Amino acid sequence: MSSICAMRSLLAASTFLRSGASRLRPLSLAPPFRLNLSRPSLGAVRPVSAAAVDKSRGGGGSGMEGRPSHPGEIHVIVGPMFAGKTTALLRRVQVEAGTGRNVALIKSDKDNRYGLDSVVTHDGTKVACWALPELSSFQDKLGTEAYDKVDVIGIDEAQFFDDLHDFCCKAADRDGKIVVVAGLDGDYKRNKFGSVLDIIPLADSVTKLTARCELCGRRAFFTLRKTRETKTELIGGADVYMPRRRRTSADADAVTAAATRDPSPWESLHEDLLELIAWRVLAGDDHLRDYVRFRAVCPHWRSSTTCPRGRGIVDRRFHPRRWMLLPEGHGLYPGHGKLRGFVRFFNLSTGAFVRVHLPLFRDHCVLDSVDGILLLQRDHDTAIRLLHPFTGDIMDFPPLETLLSKRRRRTSADADAAAATRDPSPWESLHEDLLELIAWRVLAGDDHLRDYVRFRAVCSHWRSSTTCPRGRGIVDRRFHPRRWMLLPEGHGLYPGHGKLRGFVRFFNLSTGAFVRVHLPLFRDHCVLDSVDGILLLQRDHDTAIRLLHPFTGDIMDFPPLETLLRYVSSKLVGDKWDYLRRIGAASINVSADQVVSLMMWSRGMVQVAFATSGEREWRVSSWYFNQIFSPLPFQGKLYMVRPHQTYGEPEILRIDPPQLEGTEPWLPPPTLIAKCPANTPDSDNRVLYCLVECDSEILVIALSSGVHKKNSVYRLADFVLGRRTIQVTNIGGNAIFIGKRNLNKGQIRFQGLLPASWRVKGKWRSGCAFFGFSTYSPKAHHS
Ligand SMILES: Nc1ncnc2c1ncn2[C@@H]1O[C@H](COP(=O)(O)OP(=O)(O)O)[C@@H](O)[C@H]1O
Numbered sequence: 001m002s003s004i005c006a007m008r009s010l011l012a013a014s015t016f017l018r019s020g021a022s023r024l025r026p027l028s029l030a031p032p033f034r035l036n037l038s039r040p041s042l043g044a045v046r047p048v049s050a051a052a053v054d055k056s057r058g059g060g061g062s063g064m065e066g067r068p069s070h071p072g073e074i075h076v077i078v079g080p081m082f083a084g085k086t087t088a089l090l091r092r093v094q095v096e097a098g099t100g101r102n103v104a105l106i107k108s109d110k111d112n113r114y115g116l117d118s119v120v121t122h123d124g125t126k127v128a129c130w131a132l133p134e135l136s137s138f139q140d141k142l143g144t145e146a147y148d149k150v151d152v153i154g155i156d157e158a159q160f161f162d163d164l165h166d167f168c169c170k171a172a173d174r175d176g177k178i179v180v181v182a183g184l185d186g187d188y189k190r191n192k193f194g195s196v197l198d199i200i201p202l203a204d205s206v207t208k209l210t211a212r213c214e215l216c217g218r219r220a221f222f223t224l225r226k227t228r229e230t231k232t233e234l235i236g237g238a239d240v241y242m243p244r245r246r247r248t249s250a251d252a253d254a255v256t257a258a259a260t261r262d263p264s265p266w267e268s269l270h271e272d273l274l275e276l277i278a279w280r281v282l283a284g285d286d287h288l289r290d291y292v293r294f295r296a297v298c299p300h301w302r303s304s305t306t307c308p309r310g311r312g313i314v315d316r317r318f319h320p321r322r323w324m325l326l327p328e329g330h331g332l333y334p335g336h337g338k339l340r341g342f343v344r345f346f347n348l349s350t351g352a353f354v355r356v357h358l359p360l361f362r363d364h365c366v367l368d369s370v371d372g373i374l375l376l377q378r379d380h381d382t383a384i385r386l387l388h389p390f391t392g393d394i395m396d397f398p399p400l401e402t403l404l405s406k407r408r409r410r411t412s413a414d415a416d417a418a419a420a421t422r423d424p425s426p427w428e429s430l431h432e433d434l435l436e437l438i439a440w441r442v443l444a445g446d447d448h449l450r451d452y453v454r455f456r457a458v459c460s461h462w463r464s465s466t467t468c469p470r471g472r473g474i475v476d477r478r479f480h481p482r483r484w485m486l487l488p489e490g491h492g493l494y495p496g497h498g499k500l501r502g503f504v505r506f507f508n509l510s511t512g513a514f515v516r517v518h519l520p521l522f523r524d525h526c527v528l529d530s531v532d533g534i535l536l537l538q539r540d541h542d543t544a545i546r547l548l549h550p551f552t553g554d555i556m557d558f559p560p561l562e563t564l565l566r567y568v569s570s571k572l573v574g575d576k577w578d579y580l581r582r583i584g585a586a587s588i589n590v591s592a593d594q595v596v597s598l599m600m601w602s603r604g605m606v607q608v609a610f611a612t613s614g615e616r617e618w619r620v621s622s623w624y625f626n627q628i629f630s631p632l633p634f635q636g637k638l639y640m641v642r643p644h645q646t647y648g649e650p651e652i653l654r655i656d657p658p659q660l661e662g663t664e665p666w667l668p669p670p671t672l673i674a675k676c677p678a679n680t681p682d683s684d685n686r687v688l689y690c691l692v693e694c695d696s697e698i699l700v701i702a703l704s705s706g707v708h709k710k711n712s713v714y715r716l717a718d719f720v721l722g723r724r725t726i727q728v729t730n731i732g733g734n735a736i737f738i739g740k741r742n743l744n745k746g747q748i749r750f751q752g753l754l755p756a757s758w759r760v761k762g763k764w765r766s767g768c769a770f771f772g773f774s775t776y777s778p779k780a781h782h783s
């Protein structure tokens with residue numbers, strides 16, 4: 001039993017969908033758009049249903065019968081690409097259609113990205129439309145009778161219509177139509193695009209939407225073209241364009257300069273591209289030196305990228321992670337007179353040395369090094385200072401001495417109190433700081449929560465000297481019941497089943513211990529996932545997502561799942577709720593000021609949802625992905641594999657927790673942290689990579705699907721360092737569970753490959769891997 005030390009609470013992170021769950025689901029929503037105007041079939045013009053004409057508006061008029069009884073309206077939606085213009089346009093016309101009005105959608109026939117018969121958003125929402133070369137042809141195409149019956153005209157990609165101004169005037173002023181226009185206000189050079197701006201003076205309302213910058217996640221007002229193509233009109237999506245934030249005037253000058261002179265091939269690289277490359281450089285092994293070399297290429301490259309000086313400590317990317325201070329030996333400590341202010345650093349990845357002049361060591365001593373940042377103590381006042389050895393940046397913290405004095409004060413106060421009351425027993429008199437230290441150690445163990453409770457139970461002094469987990473079960477990561485999984489009872493007994501009388505059992509993956517807990521909450525909640533042992537529940541009546549610490553009873557509320565329903569791709573067949581409830585991975589993060597945020601990726605979505613506790617609606621990432629594999633939550637972040645469509649290198653991505661500072665929380669785009677070896681077209685073995693957690697690190701499992709199965713295990717850390725050939729030969733008696741997790745009606749289902757043919761250099765290694773399409777009863781397995 002003790003050998004079952006699974007890599008992650010795989011089983012706990014399972015999906016409980018009780019058999020009667022459908023009864024609890026909100027009614028599935030109507031398809032997003034019910035337009036009264038039937039979609040046009042190509043080449044044929046279909047008339048508008050006369051019954052649907054909104055008489056209250058007078059039905060419009062083509063001008064033949066005179067002016068309409070109702071005035072028209074013009075609403076303009078502008079913004080950069082990916083800002084949600086099309087989404088807003090479709091939402092608007094949906095509302096109009098919902099009131100019984102006849103709606104027609106038009107887009108430019110230049111935009112052939114998704115075919116010509118529909119308007120499609122970047123999320124894949126699709127609505128039938130008329131694709132036209134110019135707007136003036138609309139009435140002819142539709143026929144006068146049908147045109148008269150149209151109440152609302154939606155125009156997408158308005159920047160491509162030269163006759164936009166005339167058409168809007170005519171449609172709204174003469175024919176009494178409501179015209180909703182969506183288009184780019186500016187092109188990739190931030191110049192006005194087409195005649196979208198010309199209709200602003202005609203408009204009843206103007207909405208400027210913003211996107212999220214793909215590089216920094218901040219609000220993006222403009223569109224950046226990623227290619228060197230200079231013609232204004234260039235149809236494309238995320239392959240060619242990305243949203244971009246405002247530049248500083250210095251940056252803008254650099255762009256102008258680059259645009260006005262004849263640039264050398266290198267110097268003309270766009271600043272955004274340079275920033276992108278710089279980011280990549282900063283992810284390397286010797287990232288700081290490479291970054292400095294990179295910036296040294298030319299003034300344009302320098303001015304387009306962030307100077308590390310001054311940001312060495314505050315920007316983690318500049319931390320000299322792999323550099324360590326080299327002990328000189330021969331009694332020569334940093335600051336020793338013989339070193340004349342110089343110290344040497346050594347790069348743990350590349351083996352490179354650098355010699356740095358740091359006279360500061362004369363009156364500072366080194367206490368530690370964090371991410372390569374030195375933690376110094378100043379001699380004269382014991383101030384603690386962080387020093388970036390290469391940028392020279394310094395950050396001051398309080399004197400170390402202040403810790404000493406607090407401890408002294410507490411000691412005497414405690415001693416007085418103790419003496420006044422009684423002669424303490426040897427155990428009870430343990431100093432509270434010592435108790436706190438021991439408690440920390442206890443909390444690092446395998447069965448840490450139970451041990452901690454037992455530890456606190458020793459006496460009231462021990463209890464009062466240590467933190468009570470109740471109330472802090474979710475906000476304090478140390479109290480997360482990491483190794484505990486909810487045990488499937490089998491026999492159709494899902495949590496909340498009447499026969500269980502509110503009890504559920506948990507199983508410790510490290511020790512094999514069981515506990516039985518009374519959680520009547522399950523009566524109207526179902527479990528969607530488990531993160532670090534914290535259960536992710538969905539409340540039946542309002543679909544609210546709630547985190548529950550099963551042992552402390554702490555609960556934290558998140559927005560209803562329902563608010564995410566609109567993000568489930570309309571292309572998916574079947575019940576959207578089923579997709580939405582299939583949580584691929586979720587992760588909990590607690591910020592320094594104890595705000596708890598939850599990130600989750602549901603299999604029905606191409607974005608990652610996130611929210612902080614107490615919020616009313618889920619937010620979604622401004623970016624999306626099409627295909628990901630093996631998502632794994634680890635230490636508050638999400639890791640995943642992006643397989644390559646053909647024979648490129650599959651990528652391992654990391655999603656960091658939502659950024660909560662600033663006006664609106666946002667989710668940074670995924671960071672590429674490593675690449676896996678590519679499959680080769682000539683090999684009959686296709687390798688699939690998946691991620692598992694083992695002994696507090698991530699392993700990359702290469703599953704081979706060919707005739708000659710040869711599965712291998714690697715450390716993600718090695719992949720990150722580009723060492724892709726070093727295999728893990730021993731997983732210390734642990735077991736790996738690979739594949740989809742699904743805990744349904746008491747059965748555990750692992751999907752993967754059979755058999756567990758994991759050998760390294762011809763020898764069977766300790767530890768075992770479970771692959772297989774097997775459905776088995778956990779009871780049988782664990783006995
Ligand atoms: N870089 C991106 N690539 C693809 N899709 C994106 C990107 N950034 C955002 N999106 C998605 O595009 C959606 C907006 O799509 P859409 O309404 O078609 O925008 P617009 O018409 O303004 O270009 C966003 O809600 C988001 O889900």
Ligand SMILES: Cc1cn([C@H]2C[C@H](O)[C@@H](COP(=O)(O)O)O2)c(=O)[nH]c1=O
Pocket residue numbers: 080081082085086111157183184186187188189223232233234235236237241
């Ligand atoms: C910035 C810019 C864009 N385009 C093209 C690219 C797309 O095909 C459309 C915009 O589509 P969206 O619905 O707003 O995403 O316009 C262009 O031709 N030139 C440009 O400078």
